[in-house]
Amino acid sequence: MSTSDTPDHVAHRPEYSESPTPHEGLDTSASQGKRRIPSQLRRWVAVSIALLLVVGAGIWYLVDTSKKREVPDLVGNTYASAEASLDALDLGMIPNPNQLVQEVSGEFIEITAQEQEPGTRVYAGDSVSVSVAPVEISVPDLGDMTIEHAETELAAVGLFLERVNSIPENLDDYAEGVVSMWKVTEQSITPGKKVDAGTGVVISVDIPDVEVPALEAEADSSSDLDAAQASFEASAADEISRALLVPVFVGTGNAPLSMSPATGQAVPAFTEVKVTLGITMPDLVGKDISVSSALAMLKSLGFSNVTRAHDDDTVVVSQSVAAGTIVAADSEVRLENRPKGYMYRVTGNGSVADITWSQPGSFNVQQANSTSLPWEKAFDPAMSGIGMLSAFMSDGGTEITCQVVKDGKVVKENTSTGPYAMVSCY
Numbered sequence: 001m002s003t004s005d006t007p008d009h010v011a012h013r014p015e016y017s018e019s020p021t022p023h024e025g026l027d028t029s030a031s032q033g034k035r036r037i038p039s040q041l042r043r044w045v046a047v048s049i050a051l052l053l054v055v056g057a058g059i060w061y062l063v064d065t066s067k068k069r070e071v072p073d074l075v076g077n078t079y080a081s082a083e084a085s086l087d088a089l090d091l092g093m094i095p096n097p098n099q100l101v102q103e104v105s106g107e108f109i110e111i112t113a114q115e116q117e118p119g120t121r122v123y124a125g126d127s128v129s130v131s132v133a134p135v136e137i138s139v140p141d142l143g144d145m146t147i148e149h150a151e152t153e154l155a156a157v158g159l160f161l162e163r164v165n166s167i168p169e170n171l172d173d174y175a176e177g178v179v180s181m182w183k184v185t186e187q188s189i190t191p192g193k194k195v196d197a198g199t200g201v202v203i204s205v206d207i208p209d210v211e212v213p214a215l216e217a218e219a220d221s222s223s224d225l226d227a228a229q230a231s232f233e234a235s236a237a238d239e240i241s242r243a244l245l246v247p248v249f250v251g252t253g254n255a256p257l258s259m260s261p262a263t264g265q266a267v268p269a270f271t272e273v274k275v276t277l278g279i280t281m282p283d284l285v286g287k288d289i290s291v292s293s294a295l296a297m298l299k300s301l302g303f304s305n306v307t308r309a310h311d312d313d314t315v316v317v318s319q320s321v322a323a324g325t326i327v328a329a330d331s332e333v334r335l336e337n338r339p340k341g342y343m344y345r346v347t348g349n350g351s352v353a354d355i356t357w358s359q360p361g362s363f364n365v366q367q368a369n370s371t372s373l374p375w376e377k378a379f380d381p382a383m384s385g386i387g388m389l390s391a392f393m394s395d396g397g398t399e400i401t402c403q404v405v406k407d408g409k410v411v412k413e414n415t416s417t418g419p420y421a422m423v424s425c426y
Contacts, residue, residue, distance in 0.1 A: 073118035080106030092127035108135045108158030108197035134196035141191035148180035162200025209266040213243045217255030225302040228254035244269040252329040253277035283323035284316045291337040302329045312340045314408025338408040341381030344389045347374040350397020361385025390424040
């Protein structure tokens with residue numbers, strides 16, 4: 001086919017060429033650009049991550065470093081100064097032996113070794129283990145010091161007052177205040193001797209004499225003997241202790257029967273004072289108290305050996321132990337009471353009298369001249385009625401009294417005074 005025979009649209013088709021067309025070249029260039037961008041991005045991300053890691057590591061290092069402390073050299077320092085140094089670094093300290101630190105002030109303890117070497121870095125809040133030992137101290141001379149001064153002086157150099165010879169340890173505030181002013185006469189460790197801090201020193205002091213105090217019975221007797229005795233002992237113990245003496249109670253009662261050493265005696269302070277207890281005898285006469293009531297009262301007070309003259313339950317007319325007397329609880333106490341029925345009695349300040357009487361319910365008059373006083377005449381309880389009694393002081397006495405007693409109670413009484421006095425009871 002000839003060229004002229006080719007159709008127009010075929011005739012103008014460009015010839016194939018190995019070289020890319022301008023359009024094809026543009027497409028290729030754009031395609032290559034798109035492949036390079038992801039690679040650059042990846043490198044940028046990698047670099048950024050690396051930088052972040054480096055920065056993070058640096059921050060961590062700085063933070064971690066800020067939490068650490070450098071252990072100082074503690075050997076040779078006192079425990080107190082070492083503790084202050086570590087405390088400023090927010091570090092603690094573990095001493096060995098720990099008991100020494102509990103017993104001795106830190107300024108008298110020395111650091112002899114440390115587990116963490118100086119310069120070692122540890123975290124804040126950690127503790128440094130150290131070995132400790134007491135500092136050697138020269139014992140001061142305590143001679144002629146007061147106890148209070150001696151105790152202060154020993155504490156100032158790391159020693160302590162272990163004991164004061166012959167003085168109780170459980171003193172109250174009052175006694176401690178008095179005793180603290182007594183002077184030291186001896187000390188258990190020679191002045192100037194070197195000893196470890198925390199060593200105790202025993203001293204002796206010049207103990208003065210004190211006076212044994214007087215003790216008073218309790219003002220009010222109690223029907224409860226145990227309560228009455230406890231109350232008296234508490235009061236007496238306080239008085240004796242205030243005198244710087246040691247009370248010891250024996251016996252039963254609510255009053256001091258005897259004391260040894262005796263009241264007013266001068267003895268060394270802290271001497272034992274033995275107080276024997278007794279009971280104060282009550283007044284049972286003239287109070288219209290029946291013998292049965294009196295016996296019950298004495299038993300409640302602690303008396304254990306009481307007898308009575310008659311079985312009849314009549315009033316007490318006399319007692320063998322005077323009212324107000326302090327006696328032992330087992331002392332014999334005899335109560336005098338009268339039998340039932342009538343009884344005549346004549347007393348006076350003379351020695352003899354002439355007496356005339358008739359028994360109750362009878363006019364049969366009888367007489368007893370120059371009769372010793374006091375005089376009594378008891379009648380059969382079955383007798384009753386009006387009687388007569390008169391008396392005349394015949395020896396120069398100046399007072400005479402007559403009494404008519406019925407069932408133990410005085411039902412009539414008269415007294416006459418003057419030379420050769422005469423009295424009657426009808």
